[in-house]
Amino acid sequence: MKYMLLMYGAEGRWTESERTACMVESMQICDQLAAQGKYVASSPLESVTTAVTVRVRNGKTLVTDGPFAETTEQLGGYYILELEHLDEAIALASMLPPVTKGTVEIRPLFPLDGLPPRQAHPAETKMGAGRPFMLLCYDDESAWRAAGPNARQEAMAEAAALTRELDDAGRYVSASPLHPAETATCVRVRDGKRLTTDGPFAETREVLGGYYVIVAETREEAARVAARHPGAQLGAVEVRPLFEVSRLRKSAPAS
Structure with missing residues (x-):
């Protein structure tokens, strides 16, 4: 099963040198996971100061500066891994450098028919003009339950159609919905001790849905593009640029 590991932490808790060392160490772990056939994708994100959040209400697009949630700890990056089970995901989350100062939320990806195949990360290939952005789709799960299964299925079909349009335009990298927030597991490591809790990182009405x-x-x-996602009508879509890590590879010591 594919799992998404979401790295939450307070940006001010890291010095620049610590952040760089964390990313270099993380890249080495990614290389090891790739050699084992477990790696799918990962990237740190730019600072939350670069974020915008998009909502659509009554046909009107509302764009505000800043992240979806004003909290002390914010999403700093992600991994997508192909793993056997949740216990393996928890064990790997415990090894990642951000877990000692923040929280790793583990969520299984929901397989959705109609999505284009994942494309290589723009840093891995020449993929037209532009830079990569992550669109974080926050859903009000209770609102979708009230709307009924047909409305949710129609929204997923619309979201998949948007990915195919982006793919045709050479703008698509990857996408996926996530299983409900109740399936989430959070991992922290403090003083060498692993702490695991059930449930998502943040207890909010709108939770990350894909x-x-x-x-x-x-x-x-x-x-x-975020405004065209059907989830923006009942929730919000946070837009964050991905951090370009390719220049850090030359800083990593040879393994």
Whole structure:
């Protein structure tokens, strides 16, 4: 099963040198996971100061500066891994450098028919103009339950159609819905001791329901794509640029 590991932490808790060392160590772990056939994708995100959040209400697009939730600890990056079971995901989450100062939320990906195959990360290949952005789709799960299964299925079909359109335009990297927030597991490591709790990182009405990684020339273009996601009508879509890590590879010591 594919699992998404979401790295939450307070940005001010890391110095620049610590953050760089964390990313270099994380890349080495990714290389090891890739050699084992468990790695799918990962990336740190740019600071929350670069975020915009998009909502659509009554046909009107509302764009605000800043992340979806104003909290002390914010999403700093993600991994997507192909693993046997949750226990393996918990064990790997415990090894990741951010877990000692923040929280790793583990969520299984929900397989959705109609999505294009994942494309190589823009840093891995020349993929047209622009830079990669992550669209974090926050859902009000109770509102979707009230709308009924047909409305949710129609929204998923619309979301899949949007990915195919982006793919045709050379702007698609990857996307997936997530299983409900009740399936989440959070992992922290403090003083060498692993702490595991059931449930999502943040207890909010709107929870992360899925993601897109796309290529756009500007944040404004990425926000326009976010406004077309059906979830923006009942929830919100946070737009964050991915951090370019390729230049850090030369800083990593040879393994």
